[in-house]
Amino acid sequence: MKDFPKPNIVISKCINIEAVRYDGGIVDNEFAKILGSYVNYITVCPEVSIGLSVPRDPIVIIKENNSYKLYQPKTNLNLTDKMEEFSNKFLDSLIDIDGFLLKSKSPSCGVSGTKIFDDLYSDKPIEEGRGFFAQKALEKFGYLAIEDELSLKIIEIRHHFLIKVFAFAEFRETINRLSSVKELIDFHQRYKYLLMAYSQRALRTLGRLIAGQKELKLQELTSIYRREFYKAFADVPSRGSNVNVLQHIFGYFSRYLRNVEKDKFFRLLDDYRNGLVHITSLIRLLRDYSFRFENRYLITQRYLNPYPEEFLVYEN
Ligand code: SF4
Incomplete structure (x- = not known):
């Protein structure tokens, strides 16, 4: 990680x-x-x-x-x-x-x-x-x-604030020491699910930009990417959008889980949908699964590791 x-x-x-x-x-x-x-x-x-x-x-x-x-x-x-x-x-x-x-x-x-x-x-x-x-x-x-x-x-505002400041800092540092397009592609891959939750449109736009990068100079590519990346985080994503991403990620593990574990996930998801629990509970659960099943791709996803652990369990 x-x-x-x-x-x-x-x-x-x-x-x-x-x-x-x-x-x-x-x-x-x-x-x-x-x-x-x-x-x-x-x-x-x-x-x-x-x-x-x-x-x-x-x-x-x-x-x-x-x-x-x-x-x-x-x-x-x-x-x-x-x-x-x-x-x-x-x-x-x-x-x-x-x-x-x-x-x-x-x-x-x-x-x-x-x-x-x-x-x-x-x-x-x-x-x-x-x-x-x-x-x-x-x-x-x-x-x-x-x-x-x-x-x-307010936990929703705090979650959004922390996601933005840590994402923007990582983007800034990545760009400052960028030596090849590959590093930007790696960055983009790490942010796939976070972008999916915030803006499907931005995920598609940035994906197309990365795919067509051979036509652009590195500086031009990063400047367009920067504009779209910052724009993607303008609004707090809806619960529906997060539910979609959470289900997507859960799909990687569901076949390995016992029924009682699947039930636990869906109960928690329902509670989140109904505003009874915060998304951090689901993030932590799915992150535990990503380690348990050693899914390297998901372990590196910023959606499951958006900011330091201390804030994922922080309560006022
Ligand atoms: S005292 Fe605090 S709130 Fe008032 S101007 Fe200074 S920094 Fe701002």
């Missing part, structure tokens, strides 16, 4: 790293701590980076004439331009980034759930949206996994 390359993840500095919140606090997040042993964190605190102190008076987003502004009500400072300028500069400076883990609900970092007001001194939000920095990150890197620490408590 292949090891995992280290994804490069931008993280809000107030998550476990440094007490930079407006009230001088820090967010203690267990998942981000564990993730820290498997990834490289690039830390950022947009509010401190634009010159605000710790602690500081809170800032808020105001919606004025259909446009969003960032203010510090206590000082009446309009921070919109400074924050936009910093965000653009910081995001433009990033190289080889695989995802973002940002602080929820913040007027700077919030990916969702940020309160938006229509008046500087109102305490009643008119809507919920995104923080300024998060909005810019999504505009520039919308194809990457960009989540906040609260969303990652």
